[in-house]
Amino acid sequence: MAAATLSAARMLTLLDLAPDDPPGYRELADLVRLLVLDGRIAAGTRMPSERELTDALPVSRTTVTRAYGVLREAGLLTSRRGSGSVVTLPRGTRPPYMPAAGSSMVGWTIAAGQAAPGVGLAYGRALEQLPEYLSQAGYETLGVPVLRELLAQRYAERGLPTDPDQILVTSGAQSALSLVARTLASRGDRVAVESPTYANAIDSLRRSGLRVLGVPHDGHRLDLDALAGAVRAAPVAWAYLIPDFQNPTGSLMDDVTRQDVASILRRSTTTPIVDETMAELALDVDERAMPVPLAAHHPGALTVGSASKTFWGGLRIGWIRAPHADVPRLVAARETFDIGTAVLEQLAVAELLRVRGELLEGRRERLRARRDELVTALRDRLPDWGVNSPVGGLSLWIRLPARASSRLAVAAEAHDLLLTAGPRFFPDGGGETSLRLPYARTSEDLADAVDRLALAWDDVLDGRATPSAPSRRRPVLTA
Numbered sequence: 001m002a003a004a005t006l007s008a009a010r011m012l013t014l015l016d017l018a019p020d021d022p023p024g025y026r027e028l029a030d031l032v033r034l035l036v037l038d039g040r041i042a043a044g045t046r047m048p049s050e051r052e053l054t055d056a057l058p059v060s061r062t063t064v065t066r067a068y069g070v071l072r073e074a075g076l077l078t079s080r081r082g083s084g085s086v087v088t089l090p091r092g093t094r095p096p097y098m099p100a101a102g103s104s105m106v107g108w109t110i111a112a113g114q115a116a117p118g119v120g121l122a123y124g125r126a127l128e129q130l131p132e133y134l135s136q137a138g139y140e141t142l143g144v145p146v147l148r149e150l151l152a153q154r155y156a157e158r159g160l161p162t163d164p165d166q167i168l169v170t171s172g173a174q175s176a177l178s179l180v181a182r183t184l185a186s187r188g189d190r191v192a193v194e195s196p197t198y199a200n201a202i203d204s205l206r207r208s209g210l211r212v213l214g215v216p217h218d219g220h221r222l223d224l225d226a227l228a229g230a231v232r233a234a235p236v237a238w239a240y241l242i243p244d245f246q247n248p249t250g251s252l253m254d255d256v257t258r259q260d261v262a263s264i265l266r267r268s269t270t271t272p273i274v275d276e277t278m279a280e281l282a283l284d285v286d287e288r289a290m291p292v293p294l295a296a297h298h299p300g301a302l303t304v305g306s307a308s309k310t311f312w313g314g315l316r317i318g319w320i321r322a323p324h325a326d327v328p329r330l331v332a333a334r335e336t337f338d339i340g341t342a343v344l345e346q347l348a349v350a351e352l353l354r355v356r357g358e359l360l361e362g363r364r365e366r367l368r369a370r371r372d373e374l375v376t377a378l379r380d381r382l383p384d385w386g387v388n389s390p391v392g393g394l395s396l397w398i399r400l401p402a403r404a405s406s407r408l409a410v411a412a413e414a415h416d417l418l419l420t421a422g423p424r425f426f427p428d429g430g431g432e433t434s435l436r437l438p439y440a441r442t443s444e445d446l447a448d449a450v451d452r453l454a455l456a457w458d459d460v461l462d463g464r465a466t467p468s469a470p471s472r473r474r475p476v477l478t479a
């Protein structure tokens with residue numbers, strides 16, 4: 001397959017350099033490396049030529065040439081005469097969020113923590129039920145009926161009457177989203193997304209051939225005028241939205257806004273894809289006072305959900321709630337995709353849903369405590385940072401006092417701390433004043449991470465970002 005080519009203009013957008021503060025070659029190499037390792041530039045992509053990049057960036061040809069040299073040495077670029085420089089990933093890479101035994105690297109790129117207590121017990125109960133499934137073939141293309149019924153019941157409790165036949169169980173919300181995008185959307189369809197939004201959704205929608213349009217979200221609210229303008233300006237077939245404790249901002253869309261969004265989308269025949277992965281993580285909102293699901297205002301909506309954040313990411317259970325009319329196409333596509341989801345995990349999630357209320361009480365209490373600890377530590381150690389306390393979800397969305405999020409992520413590596421730079425969450429560049437910090441960690445881990453973060457910030461302020469050793473440079477999963 002021919003390599004995708006990255007234009008110099010796109011590179012300029014991705015790097016988002018301040019013209020009055022151009023990077024040296026090492027820093028330029030580090031910023032490009034960050035783009036490769038956090039997935040914004042895919043392996044196999046052809047980079048702009050040195051000449052094209054020099055013309056586009058506020059740096060000299062020597063800086064670009066030397067930066068490419070550093071990237072080549074680090075195994076991230078392969079250059080062949082006549083075919084340009086192609087992005088490669090070093091061999092033997094291992095996800096840094098699972099550092100090698102004895103590694104001192106701290107991963108702070110995933111908004112998820114350890115399993116809720118009760119997950120092990122739920123597996124035990126699931127195992128007891130397994131024999132009755134063993135006498136069958138085990139291909140549960142729609143999902144195990146008991147789980148689909150419990151999920152439908154939960155939607156009804158939340159104000160969205162649902163027939164179990166509208167539920168298709170998948171291997172996580174990520175798989176649900178890509179199944180929806182690949183099955184129901186056509187290549188070239190436009191999809192509006194909140195900007196910022198969940199980074200892997202941007203990639204998944206793009207990989208499914210959709211054109212992603214960012215609609216500004218200021219950390220608290222989606223800009224409805226901008227949404228209305230975008231869907232008026234050109235046909236926009238889809239809108240991917242995270243109304244509940246949005247990843248990364250933690251914001252909750254209120255009822256009136258949900259109604260307004262639904263009516264804007266209905267007028268333009270835009271179908272919402274609603275991601276409710278974080279919906280059960282209300283920290284400061286009484287569950288009974290939660291706004292009704294967006295699909296209650298838009299009957300055509302596709303909703304994706306997940307057990308990952310509510311209970312545990314390792315369950316790999318998610319689902320799609322679709323209008324009846326869309327289910328047959330999703331099921332047919334699913335048969336070519338992965339056929340079905342593991343039965344034991346589905347039974348475990350069914351068990352977890354039965355004790356959901358009780359289990360979540362403790363989980364929310366712990367998350368609230370960790371969130372408050374992180375807010376306090378940051379206000380204390382980094383007083384000029386804008387630190388707000390989100391009403392739910394799993395991370396803080398920080399406002400930095402300078403456009404330096406990528407520089408901070410690079411500097412943090414020298415302190416063995418892996419961060420996701422703010423721009424990772426923006427589909428069209430920008431985000432250098434933003435930073436997402438997950439709080440679902442132990443108190444000790446948070447205190448340690450904040451120590452490293454404060455040291456890295458000092459380095460950024462002093463212009464002292466030391467590049468890390470090439471051997472530690474690994475691809476980074478953000479979730």
Ligand SMILES: Cc1ncc(COP(=O)(O)O)c(C=O)c1O
Binds near residue numbers: 175247306478
């Ligand atoms: C908004 C959102 N959607 C989807 C996912 C992926 O979820 P899953 O683990 O169920 O695939 C995540 C995980 O970070 C998320 O935050």
